[in-house]
Amino acid sequence: MIMAWFIAKPCALGLKVQANGPQKAQPNAILEKVFTAITKHPDEKRLEGLSKQLDWDVRSIQRWFRQRRNQEKPSTLRKFCESMWRFTFYLYIFTYGVRFLKKTPWLWNTRQCWSGYPYQPLMPDLHYYYIVELSFYWSLMFSQFIDVKRKDFGIMFTHHIVTVTLITFSYVTNLTRVGTLILCLHDAADIVLEAAKMANYCKCQKLSDLLFLTFAVVFIVSRLGIYPLWILNTTLFELYEALGNFPALWVFNVLLMVLQILHCFWSYLIIKAAYKAISKGKVAKDARSDVESSSDEEETVPRSKAPHSAVATNGTSGANGTNGYLTGATSSEEH
Known part of the structure; x- marks a missing residue:
């Protein structure tokens, strides 16, 4: 975090990254009370009730809630700092891993991962x-x-659990040689x-x-x-x-296969985004976006039922950006 704010922040400001967050919703005590105490996603019945109570049209109230939800999202500046970190x-x-693995025999011959197992010394660099x-x-x-809870929270949480379990399990069982190969491969x-984000x-x-592709x-x-x-191949067959067979x-292989299933899921999402990038000339908005938007927000000023209750509740364009596979230009996320 020190790096994020004392190094990344000046870099972001120098690159003219927007420091402001999503557009703030107009202060309204009634809607704020509903938002904080009842629900952030009001249903149709509640929207109609609020519409009558405030003398606003339903679309304006929906836009207010959308902006209020986006208001809690991190700013582009903060997301840039996190990405830079x-x-x-x-x-x-990754550089450290490549330099370390270049000196090891198991990088070039995976059968060396199992030579002398389990009596393999734990080198300081590997540790x-x-x-x-x-x-x-x-x-x-x-x-x-x-952080902001995104649509693939469950998938990402599963991924982190599997990754931490894999690293810990391979360390405890001294399956660290193949573990270093897995770590380096995933960091690339x-x-x-x-960089794309x-x-x-x-x-x-x-x-x-270009970076996303x-x-x-x-x-x-x-x-x-x-x-x-x-x-x-080496963990299923060469090992x-x-x-021979041991618990x-x-x-270990079950955990590696779960990881491969997650790879397939994210590859599907990435291929969809890449296809849109090629067919439409730019990468489509990521499904993991942490900023909500709507075609309704193309209107600059929402219409209300009476002139005295007009509200300026513009959309959230300009607040694009996500911590997932990218928004606007390019998000499942980290491996």
Whole structure:
């Protein structure tokens, strides 16, 4: 967080990233009481009741609630700082992982992952690599509860649980050699994703689109190609051939298969976004968006039932941006 605010914030301001958050809803005591004490998503019956009580049309009240919900979302500046912090971490840890793995025999021959198992020494560099990665994913899992709750909260929470469990389980059972391969492989795509999000927040549309498409290629190749052919091949077949059957093998492989199912789900979402980018010339809005919008918000001033009750409740355009697979320019999210 120190890096986010003392380094990333000046960078964001220098790049003219918007410091303001979504447009604020007009103060209204009645609607605020409903929003805070009853519901943030009023149903049709309640909307009609509020419409009669305030002498506003239903569309204006819907827009007020939409803006009030968006008001609680983080600003573009804050999202840029978070992306810059993650980009810095992923770039550092990926570089560290590549430099470490280049010196190891199991990078070039995965059968070396099982040579001498379980009596394999835990090297200081490997220990450091594991502890830093585990700490980071613990922080992601807990921060989900204080960040904006997005549509794929359950999927992301499952992913973080599986990741933390995998790292911890592989460390405890000394399956750390193949674990380093998995960690390094997963960090590659996240660097490009965070760079694409930063470009999006800076309103560099073409750069953001290019980075997102690059991310899509790296993600799909690494998660649907290299991961099953390289990682699952050695854990499902080479491990069994070298050491035979033992309980940890099955637990480890079940967790790896759950991870692969999540890879398939996110790849589907990414392919959809990439297809729209190619067919329409830009990446479509991500389904994980943390800012609500509506075609209704194209109107600059909503109409009310009486002149004295007119309210300026514009939409939330200009507050685009998400912590998922990108909004506006480019979000399931991290691996």
